[in-house]
Amino acid sequence: MTWLDKLERKWGRHAIPNLMMTVVMGMALVFACNLLFPRANLISYLYFSPGLIMRGQIWRLFTFIFIPPNSSLLWIVFSLYLYYFIGTSLEREWGSFRFNVYYLLGMLGSIIAGFITGAATNSFLNLSLFFAFAAVYPDMQLLLFFIIPIKIKYLAIFDAVLYLYSFMMGGWTVRAAIIASLINFFIFFGPNVINRFRSNLRYRQQRQAWQQNARNNRNGW
Structure with missing residues (x-):
């Protein structure tokens, strides 16, 4: 039984289902508010700031994940759909609890980095989801620019x-x-990854040994 199995047995009932849907809807809402009410400057109340957090604005520990990419409407729609597709696919594969753990570990890492460096964004956090998706579904194809089929890996x-x-x-x-x-x-x-590397290393070593034995046998004849 792995550490994840133990955690799931104890805390699995507290998992948040459809977590990525919540994150994507939050991003869409923030984007819409900025589009409709630009003077409100909603993002200024959401971004990660160690100084403001230490002054009591604790919500910034979490709200930075709802800040959408700073781009055009078309790219926002594509990005949010991609986040949703990746997140829900991983949740179906792993279950809600394990996906929660993966995402929250990424958040925790971003928060730690934010306190060290003074800033944190959700950009690298969301890209880590893509790496997980590629590890689980390496041969799935995606239409790049909605035209060119290319494998996720x-x-x-x-x-x-x-x-x-x-x-x-x-x-x-x-x-x-x-x-x-x-x-x-x-x-x-x-x-x-480590186990695969070790297996490949052992295979290469065995193959080299077999080749060396074969050469020795030929030379012995």
């Missing part, structure tokens, strides 16, 4: 390269945010 590789570039070229604030936002991915998938 290739998009994930492209995003990983962007992550690496941002990590190498960005400041310590960006690096802390990237590391923190991927904590959930490494906790969930790290053991599988």
